[in-house]
Amino acid sequence: MELWNSVIERFSDILSNKFLDIEIWRIAVAGIIIILTIAVRKILVNTAALLIKKFSVRTKWVIDDELIVAVEPPVKLMVLIISIYFSARILGFKVTDESFSGHIIRSLIIFSLFWAIYRTAEIIARMFYRVSKKTHTHLDDILIPVINKGIKAVVVVISINVIAKEWKYDLGALLAGLGLGGLAFALAAQETLSNLFGGLAIMLDKPFNVGEYIQFDGMEGTVEDIGFRSTRIRTPDKTIVTIPNSTIAKANIINCSRRDRRRVKFSFPIKYGTTAKQLEQLLRRIREMLENHPDIHNESIYVYLDAFGTNGLELLLIFYTRTAEYRDYLAVKEDINLKLMNILNELGIEIAIPAVNVYVENK
Template sequence: MPDWFTDSYLGIEVRQYIGLGALVAVTIVTYAAISTALRIYVRVRFEAADHAFWHGERARLGRSLWALAVAITLLLGFPALDFPQVAEDIVEQLASLLGAVALVMLGFRGVDIFTDVLARRAALTDSRFDDQLVPLLNTALKILTLIIGMLFILGNLGVNVTSLVAGLGLGGLAVALAAQDTFRNLLGGVTIFADRPFQVGDWVVVGSIEGTVEHVGFRSSRVRTFYNSVVTVPNARIVDTHVDNMGLRQWRRYRATLGLAYHTTPDQVQAFVEGVRAVIRANPEMRKDYYIVEFTEFGASSLEVLLYCFIDAPDWNAELRTRHVLNLDIMRLAEELGVEFAFPTQTLHVASMPGQPAEVPEAPARDQLGETVERFAPAGAGGQRTDQPITAGYDNTPDGT
């Protein structure tokens, strides 16, 4: 070895400077090797459509990979440079700490990548339970990674991890007493996950909150209301109150009162009622085995027809589209039959003008009144019979009434 190898500058020998330069070169080579191996693995393991995703992830992993490469190089190569023992101990501690932090960061990115792949696969399935499971799995794995990383770091710093874990018993009791609400929310999240009263995307009513579930977490769940605001509800509150899951309805009820103008004739009313029944039966999104369309009441300003039916729709948007089509068909039916829909009105009848006698309609004779009543009696033919419909097949509801 040449004598100048042992020359010292700033307390460091030339050979040690050369060794440090070699460590830098080895670090660069190590990083390049890890990056190349990852790139080759992605090309072989995944389809071309996923390459762009992995290219972006590799860029995000760059800092963590650099830190890991530096830590590995220092741990393996620095002792060979014959620095003082104190310096070696300090570098070893720092390298171990840097490596642990890098591994935790890589673990976090690995969890994100893993759950992102699961989320994309879950989006291709019909079930929404797996979509709800992915965020919970992401949080649980990150917490586990952080705990393991912290224990590893504390162990490298000389902390007795076994005694620390044992001492957490009494401290954990104190923390539990101080954070009862937090633990109640965590248990509520586990209960929601186990019982599945709702899933992401369901339309729910929780107390006074109504909207679509966007996220179910360990501590709370988020509901987007129909005002487009987001309400964060603690899981403990959800578990302790009633939850009305509108998204699990087998059928969606549609109830409306159709008001017809008072000048509508009885035959027109009967034809309109039977026509609405025909419209319901013709619509593929309507329930066919149970519906009610009947002339039920003489209203203050209209002849009221009750429409009571059920829609087969997976969500609110589909329900509204079906209502839209049904209402338009009813409007077209009324137009074809010459039936007008009523609106609140008041009619003023002037009995007589000033200076003119009042015109009082002549009442039928007593005998004529009696004959009219008899025409509507069981033996007469003046009333509407269930066997006298306007059409054939739409004269009654599905239960035969």
Template sequence: MSAFFNSVFTSVSSAASALLTPEFWAVQWPLWKMSILTCASILVFRICYRSFILKLTTHLKERYHYDYIDSFAKAFNHPIQAFLWILAFYSFIVLSPLSPFSQHPAFDKILRSSLIICLIGGVYNLCDAGHGLIMQLLKRSNQHIDETIGELISALAHMLCIMLGVVMVAKEWDYDITAFIASLGIGAMAIAFAAKDSLANVFGSIIIITERPFVVGDWISANNVEGIVEKVSFRSTCIRTFYQELVYVPNNLLSNTSIINYTQRQKYRIQFLLGVTYSTTREQLQNVCQQIRQLCEQMDDIYNEGFDVNFFEFGDSSLNIRIVCYAKVPENTQNYALKNSMYHKIRERFNLEVMRILEENGVSCAFPSRSIYFETPIPEAVKEK
């Protein structure tokens, strides 16, 4: 470092002695002119950038609702203006006849380091406001999650920006960053061992966010808990059960268990065994099965495909008819309560129609019964009693 400052001091001294001679200014005027014009052009471009480009982004946002353009413009506004100042000064020195300065390798490193710092600064500002930008991205991907997740993502992005900027600038100045990277690795391992369970929940939440097995408002069943998802955080998922209890399930468990999402059902299944008495004749049983099939084909609230109606088995006390069909529940609503209410109404109408078919054919539903036979005749006295 001392050698660098000594070389800079020597260059400044030689340049100052050269500047004091009138011949230097007279002979080198074309180079001075070029450096001044280039510097002025860059500064004029900076003024045009502030006056027109920023107003253009605001106009695009208001007219086409491009929120992302406005967010990027605000994040990179100050870094770009600062880099234009540095570029103007660099052009003035490099194109001027100050050869000790222009030929010094430190100037190229300064320019590249400034560019890196300005780019990292723009990304840092984007992550800073990025809380809002990240939440917009998550909402547009149908992930209505707690704002604390956006804040944590923003904080992690800030840390990554700072570390990346330090590493890149150090590399430009030929500093050995191997020890720094190794220390980061050792520190990360220590943190990972100390907070193993917490990190498992964090990775579980990332899996939930990326794969989206459910969103806030869905009716799910997982880990012996069934209810409505109210909130998803980095540690746990809050589920409101149908008994109005709040259950916080760690995301690590949710990412490693089966999840049933009832809200995403495309069809609502109706399935049951219809038991009729053994006194039912074969013709009556055939007529009942055929009319129930026609009901599934003609009823507006039932899908006319995928149904199954058959005489299934001889039960202990009934002849069992297996009925399987699917109810038409509108898919344009995400309200689970409304869907369930409509499903139960459709099932009620279907059951009433099945009862009507049984009544028209003179068939009765069976109930569990048992007949007892005595091998020894019962005495008359016992019968009288």
């Protein structure tokens, strides 16, 4: 019994000692609170979320379920902040309005609140996106991502301003006092403003939408995103190119996705030994084949003897496919080429092969 009492007294003496002018028992209790909070906060938050979901499943709205998922991480952070607050009080820190620890706690609370609002903005964007899918205009499909980014940017700016005021800093007065520095900042922001107005011009003029294939200034690809500052394009080799909106707004844009047909133009030489009668039959057969082809626009077909070329009689073919999809377009061209080969074989006409005649003069 005396041994046990001595152990207790020894342990009490250790706990009553101080580390950095803080009693050991206070540090131990604060550590236990934080460790227990980290261990059980997920269970507590998940249990609360499960209870709320039981009520939310009765509603037809999807937004309430998404809202629970969005605020879950900020709520976990808030629980940890509360445990930090009590731990600070146990350690003997004065968590008052003017104390350093008080500023830290309130800054963390402000951050968690605005973090929840930031994540909620994504839910609002998805809600508008589902509504936009029911409309026939593409403008809302472009504006929704921009509005989403704008809301998030506003939330970030406000949160930084509120946290700065918590630490007695006025960002508005700080920016106003920059003087010539503000002028330099404005000059440096000219390019950003140019890109911003370029993005607004793209959204209002709508030369292209997300998902469309465009060409301009030697660049081509599928539009993946239209933002405030730039537009992202995925090129045919599957790389992402980010281009400033001011550059695109000034370019001549070819929107390949909005055409309803593709033009095919090519020529091929026929041997000079071909008679006029054979050539007339060939031209007639080609015209009939193109006019009766289900994937060719029969109102714009041109098949003519174009020139007497170096290697043979040049035939010119111009026509339009009914499809604008590149894969289908290639399939139609392949079918036309095979049919041309069959016609040439049936008529016994050969395509001229480029050749060079060399004459050697004996002296």
